[in-house]
Amino acid sequence: MNSTSDFGHILQEAAASLRPFAFRMVKDKEAVDDLIQETLYKALNNKDKFSAGTNLKAWLYTIMKNTFISQYQKNSRRQTFVDTTENQHFINSGERIAYNDALSNLSTQEIIDAIESLAEHYRVPFLMYYRGFKYQEIAERLDIPIGTVKNRIHIARKQLKEKLSKA
Known part of the structure; x- marks a missing residue:
């Protein structure tokens, strides 16, 4: 694996085996395609970190799993709403008033x-x-x-x- 194009070719061959693994994490076909693409992109950018002769699929699975976890955490943080207003107990009480008889x-x-x-x-x-x-x-x-x-x-x-x- 001397060149980026050789490594890219090997990645493309391994990409087919990533699909079932990706489907276990995300159920949407488009999300699966995005996850595979992101995984292959990261693998290509970090080809110098891959040791020749080791298990390429395991390396790709690890990248995919870590990518999924990072995206999941980012989406969770994005959807978290933090209320910074003062504690106003009766803000939405409206017509729902309960009297203590x-x-x-x-x-x-x-x-x-x-x-x-x-x-x-x-x-x-x-x-x-x-x-x-x-x-x-x-x-x-x-x-x-x-x-x-x-x-x-x-x-x-x-x-x-x-x-x-x-x-």
Whole structure:
């Protein structure tokens, strides 16, 4: 392989074997043709990096795979939208306004009464959790298993939901 035209001829012969590999990466015929053309162009420009006697097809497959990955990454970056505006929470709220009826339908005293009506073994873990204790901390302070803590808080929530939905 002394000249560029000899190397170009060898590349053309190997190009047919690139098509099935290219189709596994891209499904569009035009994109396959573009990928093969780009691969052969890069191979021709870098013929001095190819060692005679080594596997030409493997070298071309590597070039093709790297070309595909580079193009994919470039397209992904191009399609990424970065919003640099200030955080405006109500920008597109329009007519989709949700009102919290809980504030108008329940008084604080009703909520307190509902919590106080819970059995003590449900109320205590629930209130501790409400005040910011972690499950593990509650379990240690009450000297009960963590699973029991989670279960009691779950039951307390369920009972409160039932009681407050009737209010």
